[in-house]
Every structure is written in C-alpha cells, then in structure tokens.
Amino acid sequence: MAGTIVAGVLAPHPPHLVYAENPPQNEPTAECGWESLRWGYERLRKDLAALEYDAIVILSPHWQTYVGHHFLGVPHFKSLSVDPVFPNLFRFHYEMDVDVELARAIAAAGAQRGLVTKMMENPDFRVDYGTIVSCHLTRPEWDKPIVAISSCRSTSYYNVDVMAQQAKALADATKTAIADSGKRVVLLASNSLSHRHFTTESTVPEDMSQEHIMNHGQYLWDMRAIDLLRNGKAQQFLDEMPEFTEQAISETDAGALSWMLNALDMPTYEAELYAYGTVIGTGNAVMGWFPGGDR
Numbered sequence: 001m002a003g004t005i006v007a008g009v010l011a012p013h014p015p016h017l018v019y020a021e022n023p024p025q026n027e028p029t030a031e032c033g034w035e036s037l038r039w040g041y042e043r044l045r046k047d048l049a050a051l052e053y054d055a056i057v058i059l060s061p062h063w064q065t066y067v068g069h070h071f072l073g074v075p076h077f078k079s080l081s082v083d084p085v086f087p088n089l090f091r092f093h094y095e096m097d098v099d100v101e102l103a104r105a106i107a108a109a110g111a112q113r114g115l116v117t118k119m120m121e122n123p124d125f126r127v128d129y130g131t132i133v134s135c136h137l138t139r140p141e142w143d144k145p146i147v148a149i150s151s152c153r154s155t156s157y158y159n160v161d162v163m164a165q166q167a168k169a170l171a172d173a174t175k176t177a178i179a180d181s182g183k184r185v186v187l188l189a190s191n192s193l194s195h196r197h198f199t200t201e202s203t204v205p206e207d208m209s210q211e212h213i214m215n216h217g218q219y220l221w222d223m224r225a226i227d228l229l230r231n232g233k234a235q236q237f238l239d240e241m242p243e244f245t246e247q248a249i250s251e252t253d254a255g256a257l258s259w260m261l262n263a264l265d266m267p268t269y270e271a272e273l274y275a276y277g278t279v280i281g282t283g284n285a286v287m288g289w290f291p292g293g294d295r
C-alpha cells in the first residue's frame with residue numbers, strides 16, 4: 001500500500017517550553033510558564049495519539065546548511081544539546097532513532113529533482129535544538145523514528161524565490177519517497193511566526209508577568225498568518241509570506257513551513273489551531289493539518 005502523510009504540524013521550538021515541562025532529560029527545572037502553548041501541544045499530542053504512524057519527518061531552521069539540504073543518516077543519536085542562547089534553560093540529554101531508509105529515499109528523490117542533498121553520517125554529530133524541541137513537544141515518548149532535514153539557507157544566500165522553488169522540489173521529493181515507502185508519516189515544520197524577541201531576560205525566566213508580544217505590528221502579522229492558515233488559504237499565505245518574513249522577522253525564511261504546506265498539497269481545508277502564545281516576545285502557533293480528515 002502506498003505510504004501517506006497523516007498529519008502536518010506547525011511545531012514551534014522555543015526551548016522555554018521544554019524547560020517549563022520539566023522532562024527528566026532536561027537539567028534546569030522550572031516552576032511553570034507558557035501554559036497556553038504547552039497545553040496546546042498537549043491537545044495536539046492527544047489528536048496524534050489517535051492516528052497510526054511510523055515516523056516523523058521534520059525540517060528545522062536551526063540545522064543550517066548553505067550547500068543543499070542535509071539529512072540525519074545514523075540510526076541512533078545520543079548526546080547533550082545545550083541551547084547556545086539559553087544554556088540556563090536548555091541542557092537536554094537526548095536519545096533518538098532515525099529512519100535512515102526513509103531519509104535516504106527523500107534525499108535521493110530530492111537529488112533527482114535537482115536539489116543538492118547529503119546524508120549526515122557522523123555519529124558524533126550534535127542534533128540541533130530546533131529538531132529536539134519540536135520532536136519532544138510533539139512526541140515526548142521518543143518512540144517514533146525521525147527523519148531530520150536541514151534548512152538550506154537559500155533565502156539569505158540567494159532570495160526568497162529560490163527558497164520557494166527548493167521547498168517545492170523538496171516537498172515533492174518528500175511526498176514521493178513517503179508514498180513509495182508504504183509508511184504513514186507526520187510532518188513537522190519547526191518554526192515560530194513573528195520572531196523579534198527581547199534581548200534581556202527577567203530574573204525568573206518563567207515569570208509570566210513579563211511575557212507579551214514584542215510589538216503590536218508583530219501581533220497583527222501573526223493574526224493575519226493564522227487567519228489565512230486556519231481557513232485553508234495556504235497558497236495566499238505563501239504568496240504573502242515574503243512580506244511577513246521581512247516585516248515580522250519570521251522564521252518562515254527557513255523554508256520549513258513552505259516545504260510542509262507544499263507536501264500537504266497546499267491545503268484548502270481548515271487547520272486546527274491548538275494554541276497561540278508568545279515566548280520572549282516572539283509569536284508562536286501550534287497548528288495541525290489532517291489530510292485524511294481523521295482527527
């Protein structure tokens with residue numbers, strides 16, 4: 001039977017959310033914090049638990065490669081991930097399985113479509129925190145193998161049009177490889193929406209009296225983006241995305257969301273909005289698309 005994409009998720013990766021969850025893998029501990037986003041992720045997990053799937057395929061803005069897209073290519077990774085900006089919040093002992101077979105298949109299908117692709121086969125490679133945070137919040141059991149794809153920084157190296165073309169080719173490669181694999185897969189686009197953030201931290205990081213959107217302009221952009229995405233206007237969202245990225249310094253420049261929306265065949269159906277919330281002033285939405293309608 002042909003494989004399928006059973007869900008696509010906009011899965012932002014602020015390390016603060018893992019910090020506030022207090023999982024055993026993370027060294028720092030928190031009292032609370034960012035509940036609306038964490039409870040949104042909780043509802044997402046309940047919906048995903050009702051679906052059968054074999055693997056998670058994720059594209060993270062924090063694994064940055066300037067020459068093509070790279071794919072984790074070692075069956076098992078285990079190490080310590082320390083957030084470079086927030087080492088006080090995120091020192092996470094991770095252990096993950098990789099679906100190397102599917103990763104190779106997507107990489108090969110990408111190469112056939114003119115993309116530069118490469119398998120990362122260094123067993124000591126340190127997996128980026130974007131991949132770890134989004135995967136942990138989506139599936140804290142870590143019992144599904146993942147396929148992790150790097151962000152080829154084509155928006156900054158060339159321009160947004162090159163990124164859009166590459167995202168489309170990578171999405172097509174992803175769809176084809178998944179169909180051929182016979183597997184059922186969940187896709188994760190690991191990114192925030194508006195992304196201008198505070199440059200200082202309060203004494204207690206989880207002090208929610210200090211948490212709010214950076215500015216009203218960002219908030220308006222986030223509401224615009226959510227409104228389009230929620231109401232099945234994926235194509236319009238991508239058409240407006242370059243301006244959104246520039247004005248709201250959004251992480252959409254990395255191509256994760258463009259890739260996922262293309263892989264979902266540009267949804268015209270409603271997305272489920274699980275949560276919207278800010279983290280150090282950035283806007284974050286947890287959203288799910290269910291192509292089979294089986295939510």
Ligand SMILES: [Fe+2]
Nearest residue numbers: 013061130251
């Ligand atoms: Fe980020």
